[in-house]
Amino acid sequence: MNKTILDTISSLSLDSITVERKTVLKQLAEYIQNKLDADKTIRLNFICTHNSRRSHLSQIWAQTMAYHFNIKNVFCYSGGTEATAIFPKVTETLVRQGFQFQMLSESTNPLYAIKYADNEAPIICFSKEYSNKFNPKKEFVAIMTCNNADKGCPLVIGAEARFSIKYDDPKASDHTPEQTQIYIERSLQIAVEMFFVFSKVKLLH
Numbered sequence: 001m002n003k004t005i006l007d008t009i010s011s012l013s014l015d016s017i018t019v020e021r022k023t024v025l026k027q028l029a030e031y032i033q034n035k036l037d038a039d040k041t042i043r044l045n046f047i048c049t050h051n052s053r054r055s056h057l058s059q060i061w062a063q064t065m066a067y068h069f070n071i072k073n074v075f076c077y078s079g080g081t082e083a084t085a086i087f088p089k090v091t092e093t094l095v096r097q098g099f100q101f102q103m104l105s106e107s108t109n110p111l112y113a114i115k116y117a118d119n120e121a122p123i124i125c126f127s128k129e130y131s132n133k134f135n136p137k138k139e140f141v142a143i144m145t146c147n148n149a150d151k152g153c154p155l156v157i158g159a160e161a162r163f164s165i166k167y168d169d170p171k172a173s174d175h176t177p178e179q180t181q182i183y184i185e186r187s188l189q190i191a192v193e194m195f196f197v198f199s200k201v202k203l204l205h
Helices: 003-010 019-037 054-068 088-096 147-152 179-199
Strands: 042-048 074-080 100-105 111-115 123-125 140-144 159-164
Touching: 003 179, 019 042, 019 140, 019 159, 019 179, 042 054, 054 074, 054 088, 054 123, 054 179, 088 100, 088 179
Parallel strands: 042 074, 042 140, 140 159
Antiparallel strands: 100 111, 111 123
């Protein structure tokens, strides 16, 4: 794994996660554990309204933590109730934290290949509706990362489970002096919570 990403992971503190939050996160860990025990593919679809900030941060950090803890057959996705574009501050933040971005198509909704480890396939990211053909249609869990998507999607078609793991929107800091720091903090919050989730999954021996 990229050294800067490893340094970022080593800086995380589980003490930042409240007891109440851990209870919510453990439900996702149990879902992953059950899939692993049954030798089934684990598909996680992180859903937010615009698929521009929190859902992408969650997708990327979840895939990275699955690799970090050597949990196989984990495939992470993201989507929205509508498609927009990955917000540039998200890519800037993740590059600062060690990820390598390659723009595969330049448009109003760019397509990125994101590397977290040399010998692993890149994570393909672009903004899309959660039901986009790029995402799974069945046997996946829907993870709602914002209030609006949670309320706006009373039913996520094809999902076999659903969890609400909401994050404050860093968009609130846009065009303020605090923007860079807020995006870093939100990325690290998501990173440590995905670290916690995958740290609870026990490998079969």
